[in-house]
Amino acid sequence: MGRVGKEIAGQVLSFIGLVGVAVTAGIPMWRVTFYIGANITTGQIVWDGLWMTCVMQATGQMQCKLEMSILALTADLQAARALVIISLVFGFIGFVLTFVGAKCSSCLKSESSGAKVVILAGCLILVCAVLVLIPVCWSATVTITDYDSPLTLNTQKREIGAAIYVGWGTAAILLVAGIILATSCPPQKPVYGYPGYPPAPLYPYGANPATYAPVYAPLSNAHYSSSYAPSKQYAAPAAYAQGPYQ
Numbered sequence: 001m002g003r004v005g006k007e008i009a010g011q012v013l014s015f016i017g018l019v020g021v022a023v024t025a026g027i028p029m030w031r032v033t034f035y036i037g038a039n040i041t042t043g044q045i046v047w048d049g050l051w052m053t054c055v056m057q058a059t060g061q062m063q064c065k066l067e068m069s070i071l072a073l074t075a076d077l078q079a080a081r082a083l084v085i086i087s088l089v090f091g092f093i094g095f096v097l098t099f100v101g102a103k104c105s106s107c108l109k110s111e112s113s114g115a116k117v118v119i120l121a122g123c124l125i126l127v128c129a130v131l132v133l134i135p136v137c138w139s140a141t142v143t144i145t146d147y148d149s150p151l152t153l154n155t156q157k158r159e160i161g162a163a164i165y166v167g168w169g170t171a172a173i174l175l176v177a178g179i180i181l182a183t184s185c186p187p188q189k190p191v192y193g194y195p196g197y198p199p200a201p202l203y204p205y206g207a208n209p210a211t212y213a214p215v216y217a218p219l220s221n222a223h224y225s226s227s228y229a230p231s232k233q234y235a236a237p238a239a240y241a242q243g244p245y246q
Contacts, residue, residue: 006180006181006183007098007118007181007184010098010178010180010184011098011099011175012024013173013174013176014094014121014125014178015095017177018092019197020169020170021084021088021091021167021170021174022171022172023163023166024084024163025050025051026051027163028052028053028054028064028163029046029047029049029161029162030048030050030060030077030139031048031139031158031159031160031163032045032046032047032145032158033046033156033157034048037109046190048077049067049163050067050080050081050084051066052064052067053065074142076138076139076142079138080135080136080139083131083132083134083135084131086131087127087131090125090131091124091125092175094120094121094123094124094125094126094178094181097118097120098118098181101114101115101116101121103190115184118168118181118184119181119182119184122177122178122179122197123178123246125178125181127178128174128178129170129171129175130171132167132170133168135167136164139164140160140164143160144160147159157185166224
């Protein structure tokens with residue numbers, strides 16, 4: 001997959017994840033409590049969220065109340081409200097930066113600078129995924145612990161709501177998007193020569209100028225002489241008399 005394809009895939013997944021974070025923060029279904037009395041007409045379902053609590057009667061009537069005070073929430077939901085808001089901020093900034101550093105845009109003329117901006121956007125998306133995953137897992141742990149506790153009444157036992165499952169799926173999508181964007185490596189400088197070998201060192205011209213001069217050395221008489229004469233006298237070959245060939 002080329003760089004443009006990776007950026008487009010990361011942008012699409014980041015947008016889906018950002019919408020998922022907004023849905024996780026908005027819907028009041030972090031915890032669900034079922035209460036059924038002796039008569040089925042007295043049954044009701046209580047939904048607890050970060051911003052409101054809704055009660056749905058067996059007759060189909062629903063009433064919601066906004067939680068104006070953060071102290072009225074449990075400790076895990078208080079932390080979830082803050083972390084989800086921070087996650088939305090990081091996710092939105094990262095999503096915008098993907099368009100600023102995209103190769104198909106003309107915001108940055110340098111290709112290397114654009115790649116670095118995309119990598120930064122991927123890191124912000126990864127932080128967004130972690131900030132969503134922490135409160136979702138925390139709330140799910142508290143809900144399961146209270147449900148298994150023998151001190152909790154049957155009418156007060158709560159179950160995991162749909163927002164928890166949406167948060168888990170959103171965190172997975174954001175992690176994939178962040179990894180795709182963060183691995184968009186900037187272009188490397190061209191290297192001349194054989195691959196795998198470092199380039200030849202460059203020496204500055206004129207740093208160590210070579211000096212050339214004629215060198216004169218006297219001839220040694222021990223090895224050379226003006227004339228050559230053999231040390232042994234050779235006799236002339238004898239002349240052959242002419243005769244018939246046998």
